[in-house]
Amino acid sequence: MMVQSNDTTDKYWKGVGCGIHRSDVICSIVGYMVDAGESLEYGKNHDGYWNGEMFVKQLQEKIIPTFECLHGPEYQVLFLIDNSQGHSAYAEDVLAVSRMNVNPGGKQACMRNGWFTYNGVQVEQEMVFTLNHPHFPNQPKGLYESKLCGKCIKCNPDSTACCNKHILEVQPDFQQQRSSIQEVIENAGHLCIFLPKFHCELNFIEYFWGKVKKYLQDNCNGTFNTLKTNMPLAMQSVQLSTI
Ligand SMILES: [Zn+2]
DSSP: OEEEEEEEOGGGSSOSSOEEEEEEEEETTTEEOGGGOEEEEESTTSOOOOOHHHHHHHIIIIIHHHHHHHHOTTOOOEEEEOOOGGGOOOOTTOOOGGGOOSSSOSSOOOOOOEEEEETTEEEEEOSBOOTTOSSSTTOBOOOOOTTSOSSOSSOOTTOSOSSHHHHHHTSHHHHTOOOHHHHHHHHTTOEEEEOOTTOGGGOTHHHHHHHHHHHHHHTOOSOHHHHHHHHHHHHHTSOTTTO
């Protein structure tokens, strides 16, 4: 089992709104996984802010390979993932009504195939008209109901068919659309669960961050360089028993 979480450090030096963002992984068997971590200096004149795409890249390039290297190929990880905004990244061809327009044209997503169930069988359905379609080349398809409007100002929560957007949104293929994080983990043969929002006490990485922050505080001289030097030392100082 592995836990991933993000944390920032602007409390430990004098710069306001700048600091180091860490996205790290601890494992219940090996502890802190040095090679799986990712660092980002945020704020003024730095690298910008952490986002879901960066986490997906970290998963593909660092976290999954590090796990497979440490444990061997016959093991499966169960990832516990922090339920934070930074993790809500979706693939470019995601099934999402928010990326569609009511009418053809304009900027819209080129979606992957959807599916529907017919006589108990799952039937794949192309979500985009072919390039040589006479009327709507390369445009998304939907379950268009001409009597209804495209999109309510505020959808009726009790209805499944108040508007065209809602009809499509409640279809099982749209409902079951996974985030990029889940797709990357599951496509690599591993498992993941997302921790509930606002319950950091359920995430055992918080004890790890607690120790890291104590170390940084005890060894702080208010400069960014010291913070950068101490960060890896702080993380490696945490004992497996604490984790
Ligand atoms: Zn609606």
